[in-house]
Amino acid sequence: MHRPLTITGARKINTAGRGSEGYLAGVRAGLPFALVEGLVAISFGALASSLGWGVLAPIVFSVTTFSPAAQFAVAAVLGAGGGVFAAIAAAVLLNARFLPMGMGVAPFLEGGPLRRALEGQTILTPSWALASRSGGRFDRAFMIGATLPQYVAWTAGTVVGVLADFGVGDVERLGLDVIFPAFFLALLMRELRSGGKLTIASAAIAAALAGALVPIAPPGVPVLAACGAALLGLKGRSS
Amino acid sequence: MSPLWVAIVAVTLANAAIKAAGPILAGGRELPPRVNAVIALLTPALLTALVVTETFGGDGHLVLDERALGVGVAAVAVALRAPVLLAVVLAALVTALARLLG
Numbered sequence A: 001m002h003r004p005l006t007i008t009g010a011r012k013i014n015t016a017g018r019g020s021e022g023y024l025a026g027v028r029a030g031l032p033f034a035l036v037e038g039l040v041a042i043s044f045g046a047l048a049s050s051l052g053w054g055v056l057a058p059i060v061f062s063v064t065t066f067s068p069a070a071q072f073a074v075a076a077v078l079g080a081g082g083g084v085f086a087a088i089a090a091a092v093l094l095n096a097r098f099l100p101m102g103m104g105v106a107p108f109l110e111g112g113p114l115r116r117a118l119e120g121q122t123i124l125t126p127s128w129a130l131a132s133r134s135g136g137r138f139d140r141a142f143m144i145g146a147t148l149p150q151y152v153a154w155t156a157g158t159v160v161g162v163l164a165d166f167g168v169g170d171v172e173r174l175g176l177d178v179i180f181p182a183f184f185l186a187l188l189m190r191e192l193r194s195g196g197k198l199t200i201a202s203a204a205i206a207a208a209l210a211g212a213l214v215p216i217a218p219p220g221v222p223v224l225a226a227c228g229a230a231l232l233g234l235k236g237r238s239s
Numbered sequence B: 001m002s003p004l005w006v007a008i009v010a011v012t013l014a015n016a017a018i019k020a021a022g023p024i025l026a027g028g029r030e031l032p033p034r035v036n037a038v039i040a041l042l043t044p045a046l047l048t049a050l051v052v053t054e055t056f057g058g059d060g061h062l063v064l065d066e067r068a069l070g071v072g073v074a075a076v077a078v079a080l081r082a083p084v085l086l087a088v089v090l091a092a093l094v095t096a097l098a099r100l101l102g
Helices: A011-015 A020-048 A054-066 A067-078 A083-097 A100-106 A113-118 A123-131 A140-163 A176-194 A197-214 A223-234 B003-027 B032-055 B066-079 B084-101
Strands: none
Touching: A020 A054, A020 A067, A020 A100, A020 A123, A020 A140, A020 A176, A054 A100, A054 B003, A067 B003, A067 B084, A083 A140, A083 A223, A083 B003, A100 A140, A100 A176, A100 B003, A100 B032, A113 B003, A113 B066, A123 A140, A123 A176, A123 B032, A176 A197, A176 B066, A176 B084, A197 A223, A197 B032, A223 B032, B032 B066, B066 B084
16 A cells, blocks of 8 residues: 655654655555544444443543444443443453554654653554554654544544444444454565564464464453564564 | 443543553663564564454454455465555455355
């Protein structure tokens, strides 16, 4: 969809080229995902309606949290009659991946701790992946730009889903649930092509860890535990 | 406050804190090369884990279904140097077709 533009990587380079092009390119790259997330948001709104959440709660949830995985997890746990703490725990586990993601992006954000914390709020899995450049660098403006249309679509989609009752099954019927794994796989293949042996090894270990943990660990844990594969970086020079 | 609102407020706050933690902890200073090497490998590790869990993850077990077919087609497309967007659309199409016929 895009090749890495100029690498606005390390901060020194980044501050030198602070045009709006990075943001705009990010917005364009984020649009296809915004479309998908809009559809997923409609199904979230419909699901929340069917659970009797009313109009305000699902919309507030989308505006303040903006996390499809966490919101669906809360709906799934509460919907199945689970407790509020189980629902919160599931959402936190699913979103714990933002911790390593945030650490990866951190050196490329701007300003002091408060500013970086605010910029960190724009971390979304697709934006983060879109903004990743080879060698662990990140394009900050690209990430912020890519998040913008997705946020708008997620919020608007939730409103539509709550107000008009669509079928929850439509997302699966249209095959939209594979869009994210397919996208992540495409980015992974790019990483593997440009990376060295350690990149391939850490991906292989992560696959094994995630696959082994899916049957035995609660949702969110396999992805988090698989991040441990990155500790291979301690063993030698990264590619 | 109803359990639903407790969950909404708690998840919102936790989510914001998690997203803020990385940038506060790891930004603004040069990290040791070894730490940078680990962070660089986080990308492939995370991407792989997301692909595995979202393609094969079922309700508490691994499943092989139409999703694997769609994602597999995307992999072939990317290997043949197709644009990412095309690969993603193909994945959805193939999955939807397989479900329709299956």
